[in-house]
Amino acid sequence: MMLTKLSLKNxxxxxKDYSIxxxxxxxxxxxxxxxxxxxxxxSVMVMSESKHQLIGVIMQILGYxxxxxxxxxxxxxxxxxxxxxxxxxxxxxxxxxxxxxKRKVSAVLVIETLLVGLVSLxxxxxxxxxxxxxxxxxxxxxxxxNMGKFIFIFSQAALIKTLIYFGIIFVLVxxxxxxxxxxxxxxxxxxxxxxxxxxxxxxxxxxxxxFFLSIALLMYAYDKLFSGVLLEFNIEILYMLxxxxxxxLLLFFSFSGFFLKMVQFNKKMYxxxxxxxxxxxxxxxxxxxxxxTTIICLMLLLTIGILAGSISLITAVNxxxxxxxxxxxSIAKSINNGPDKKNTExxxxxxxxxxxxxxxxxxxxxxxxxxxxxxxxxxxxxLDVQAxxxxxxxxxxxxxxxxxxxxxxxxxxxxxxxxxxxxxDLTPNEYILTADIDAYSKYYEKAYSEEKKAITLGDNYLLxxxxxxxxxxxKNSAGMSNGGTLIVDDSLVxxxxxxxxxxxxxxxxxxxxxxxxxAFIDKxxxxxxxxxxxxxxxxxxxANVTTKAIVIFVGxxxxxxxxxxxxxxxxxGQLSESSDNKDRYKVLRQxxxxxKMINKALFIQIxxxxxxxxxxxxxxxxxxxxxxxxxxxxxxxxxxxxxILLTAIAIIIMYGGYFVATYLCSKNIIKE
Amino acid sequence: MKKILSLKNVEKYYGNxxxxxxAVDNISFDVEKCEFISIMGASGSGKTTLLNCISTIDKVTxxxxxxxxxxxTQIRGxxxxxxxxxxxxxxxxxxxxxxxxxxxxxxxxxLTINKIGHKEIETxxxxxxKELDIIDVLNKYPYEMSGGQKQRVASARAIITKPSxxxxxxxxxxxxxxxxxxxxxxxxxxxxELKATIIMVTHDAFTASYADRVIFxxxxxxxxxxxxxxxxxxxxxxxxxxVITLLGGDLNDVN
Numbered sequence: 001m002m003l004t005k006l007s008l009k010n011x012x013x014x015x016k017d018y019s020i021x022x023x024x025x026x027x028x029x030x031x032x033x034x035x036x037x038x039x040x041x042x043s044v045m046v047m048s049e050s051k052h053q054l055i056g057v058i059m060q061i062l063g064y065x066x067x068x069x070x071x072x073x074x075x076x077x078x079x080x081x082x083x084x085x086x087x088x089x090x091x092x093x094x095x096x097x098x099x100x101x102k103r104k105v106s107a108v109l110v111i112e113t114l115l116v117g118l119v120s121l122x123x124x125x126x127x128x129x130x131x132x133x134x135x136x137x138x139x140x141x142x143x144x145x146n147m148g149k150f151i152f153i154f155s156q157a158a159l160i161k162t163l164i165y166f167g168i169i170f171v172l173v174x175x176x177x178x179x180x181x182x183x184x185x186x187x188x189x190x191x192x193x194x195x196x197x198x199x200x201x202x203x204x205x206x207x208x209x210x211f212f213l214s215i216a217l218l219m220y221a222y223d224k225l226f227s228g229v230l231l232e233f234n235i236e237i238l239y240m241l242x243x244x245x246x247x248x249l250l251l252f253f254s255f256s257g258f259f260l261k262m263v264q265f266n267k268k269m270y271x272x273x274x275x276x277x278x279x280x281x282x283x284x285x286x287x288x289x290x291x292x293t294t295i296i297c298l299m300l301l302l303t304i305g306i307l308a309g310s311i312s313l314i315t316a317v318n319x320x321x322x323x324x325x326x327x328x329x330s331i332a333k334s335i336n337n338g339p340d341k342k343n344t345e346x347x348x349x350x351x352x353x354x355x356x357x358x359x360x361x362x363x364x365x366x367x368x369x370x371x372x373x374x375x376x377x378x379x380x381x382x383l384d385v386q387a388x389x390x391x392x393x394x395x396x397x398x399x400x401x402x403x404x405x406x407x408x409x410x411x412x413x414x415x416x417x418x419x420x421x422x423x424x425d426l427t428p429n430e431y432i433l434t435a436d437i438d439a440y441s442k443y444y445e446k447a448y449s450e451e452k453k454a455i456t457l458g459d460n461y462l463l464x465x466x467x468x469x470x471x472x473x474x475k476n477s478a479g480m481s482n483g484g485t486l487i488v489d490d491s492l493v494x495x496x497x498x499x500x501x502x503x504x505x506x507x508x509x510x511x512x513x514x515x516x517x518x519a520f521i522d523k524x525x526x527x528x529x530x531x532x533x534x535x536x537x538x539x540x541x542x543a544n545v546t547t548k549a550i551v552i553f554v555g556x557x558x559x560x561x562x563x564x565x566x567x568x569x570x571x572x573g574q575l576s577e578s579s580d581n582k583d584r585y586k587v588l589r590q591x592x593x594x595x596k597m598i599n600k601a602l603f604i605q606i607x608x609x610x611x612x613x614x615x616x617x618x619x620x621x622x623x624x625x626x627x628x629x630x631x632x633x634x635x636x637x638x639x640x641x642x643x644i645l646l647t648a649i650a651i652i653i654m655y656g657g658y659f660v661a662t663y664l665c666s667k668n669i670i671k672e
Numbered sequence: 673m674k675k676i677l678s679l680k681n682v683e684k685y686y687g688n689x690x691x692x693x694x695a696v697d698n699i700s701f702d703v704e705k706c707e708f709i710s711i712m713g714a715s716g717s718g719k720t721t722l723l724n725c726i727s728t729i730d731k732v733t734x735x736x737x738x739x740x741x742x743x744x745t746q747i748r749g750x751x752x753x754x755x756x757x758x759x760x761x762x763x764x765x766x767x768x769x770x771x772x773x774x775x776x777x778x779x780x781x782x783l784t785i786n787k788i789g790h791k792e793i794e795t796x797x798x799x800x801x802k803e804l805d806i807i808d809v810l811n812k813y814p815y816e817m818s819g820g821q822k823q824r825v826a827s828a829r830a831i832i833t834k835p836s837x838x839x840x841x842x843x844x845x846x847x848x849x850x851x852x853x854x855x856x857x858x859x860x861x862x863x864x865e866l867k868a869t870i871i872m873v874t875h876d877a878f879t880a881s882y883a884d885r886v887i888f889x890x891x892x893x894x895x896x897x898x899x900x901x902x903x904x905x906x907x908x909x910x911x912x913x914x915v916i917t918l919l920g921g922d923l924n925d926v927n
Binding site for chain 2: 272274283586594
């Protein structure tokens, strides 16, 4: 009973100083519950069977992500707990000198952990259950599901899962606590407060050496990055990551010293107000926190990467879905005019389908066209090969022949798209280049728009008919699929080889397009088409929703947890730093420094601790993402600035909140 | 002589009603410019509380304290900070130097807070350092200095702002006897040459004997007061010992 009382008193005492940690615990529990409660949300929503299956897939993915998240949170909680335990050495020493056996001191700690665990789990779960109601609105929106009337959602499975996962984490914390208590010697515990803190003074020379070494390492890593290792995806990525991380570590190690020396040259600046105090304070701390700062920086980098990457991916998928699927359905089949035509005589082509009577029952409008090629007209003729090799490395493949379409087919398609103004009238000596994959388009620009490069078809020299290449797609697909299609005059058909027939169509107007689609595809299946492929807008939209949901959920889940974890580590570090510095601030007050001066000094110190790793992380993230852009571009067009901006806002809200809270708590701690 | 400090019926109570401890119980005395005063008393006699009240670190329960005719019990907030940094200098038993700063920077800090330019800082720090014989430790960090050196750096920091009053709380408490003597001789110098007014709290008779006047405090009240006058330090020391004996043993109540 006495032990419980003692534990309760201890918690009460520390909850004031370390409320930020308790807050993090509660939020972590809540988030864990929310992202595992999708099953309950799903069950109350009215939606198609296929969507239920999609949510099943998403839940499975979130289940795996939860394992990763619980590992991150486990490390976070154990780290923070150990950190706080270390600060209480003197208190434990006192218990031991009063004759309390180590067993009982351990018991006090176990009870404390138990209480903290129970309370944070309780509050976190209540918070999570309420917040999951809001998430269900997001889910319903994403899946265009009908929620019907409002139903309070509660997931028993998520509740049990949260209890088990966090239960394990708290048991581990207890074990760590007991082990560390038994490891301590009484004399060390009692002397813990008499830290003989040696101020390590690094010589000017060594700081310079380390600083330039870190710059060199970072330059090496960036050089690797810009040479396109992310796209080549080989062992060099590892070299880049290791040198980058090491360079960042050494940068943190030497930068404050370097900066200090720089300011010291400017005596007016250095001997002004509390500048000298703040600089020395920051520099002194930088030595001991260099590892945690680096880890926080890398965690932030990951957070920014994941958040910005997710946002980019979503906008890319969103923007492309309509541009890539301009018609309800497209069916493509290789044309049976090859050498083995005899064996396939019984098969029908898409052009035959168009002649069927039933077509009218399903389709409002359709176009049938052929895709041709010519072995002498290669994509590499118009691509900026040099630039591609620079960006993608030697493995880039661009030796395929161009897809070619006839002017008349193109004009028919434009009519169907309702883009009559895009119709063209070409002479036999003109061609138009179309493409919709940005990753390709930009390498065509030089040859097509600037150099006006000609292509040869038989005896004809053809020159570009437009100033810019035309962004257009001719088939349905999940992402941008037109990597380069030429449009030429119909008279040149004699030089071309038709290899694929395509039927594109829009369904008749109806409320239930799904039903029409199902019936139409059944009809097509009954035809002897042989090998063919079809792609419909509805399917693509559904797949799009899944991609979006996975990206949103996984991105938010990991992003939020990483952001609050790193902010929490920083906050706890700064708070304990502030209580260590109490005496220093007391001296400042005795010297007559006023409140404003002291608060400013405190603010700068905390700001530096929060901002420096963030700035470095943003720097790395910006260049890393710009490179990654090359990959995401294949999915569609993205605006990197926009996603970085959105990420920045998200980070500023979460991270900034921790910063402000830390400053306010610290101000309280250093008060007289 | 001009009065620098004047205490009028100062009282400081701790605790709540029913259980009141009178740490300072109706104390009045005056200090003139350039005086070097010692306040003596046993642990718990209220001498440090008194010093804290004078130094504005603590607030009086009743009574008034005037420094340069200004009632410091009536000053609040930033005016108090301004007063502290312009009129007072502190020296503590455990030095209270900032371990992240060098000796020079520790001394300079008192001036940067007063927004004094770096050129003047340099001349003034060097001047004081010469006076206190700490030129060769200016570029060292506190952990590289001896206790005596640390205390002299702290003293330099206390007087560099040319305060009206230097308050020293057991300045020799953490020093060996040799360092203590060196420090006290420096105090004498500061007092005589730089005309610094010093109030020093101590329970050590030898330390107290360097002062011009010793005020004895017991249970929060002034018990006795003796002046050095024309006496030699040894005679004055013997007088102090006599009062201590009167106070009871080595400042302790022997039953």
